Amino acid sequence: MSFKHPSLPPDDAPFDDDDNPEWTAEMFARARPPEEILPPEVLAAFKRTRGRPAKTARKIRVAVRLDPDVVEHFRATGPGWQTRINDALAGLVRK
Numbered sequence: 430m431s432f433k434h435p436s437l438p439p440d441d442a443p444f445d446d447d448d449n450p451e452w453t454a455e456m457f458a459r460a461r462p463p464e465e466i467l468p469p470e471v472l473a474a475f476k477r478t479r480g481r482p483a484k485t486a487r488k489i490r491v492a493v494r495l496d497p498d499v500v501e502h503f504r505a506t507g508p509g510w511q512t513r514i515n516d517a518l519a520g521l522v523r524k
Contacts (some may be wrong), residue, residue, distance in 0.1 A: 488515075
């Protein structure tokens with residue numbers, strides 16, 4: 430027995446969702462920022478997520494040509510392999 434996924438409507442088809450209706454101009458006019466309606470303890474529970482967190486030192490984008498075996502070695506270690514190359518080079522410089 431196979432499961433058949435329900436088909437999606439075309440992109441230009443109207444989409445009605447009673448649980449999440451499209452906002453009207455009146456709804457936008459009544460909307461308020463969270464700082465005006467939520468208590469401070471609730472606001473404190475949410476982190477700011479816009480942009481990247483500030484780092485102590487900015488990194489500089491450069492183009493470097495590396496031997497294929499070096500790249501393959503680091504790529505084989507999975508996601509974050511560029512950071513591990515940086516760490517390996519930093520270890521040589523900061524000895």
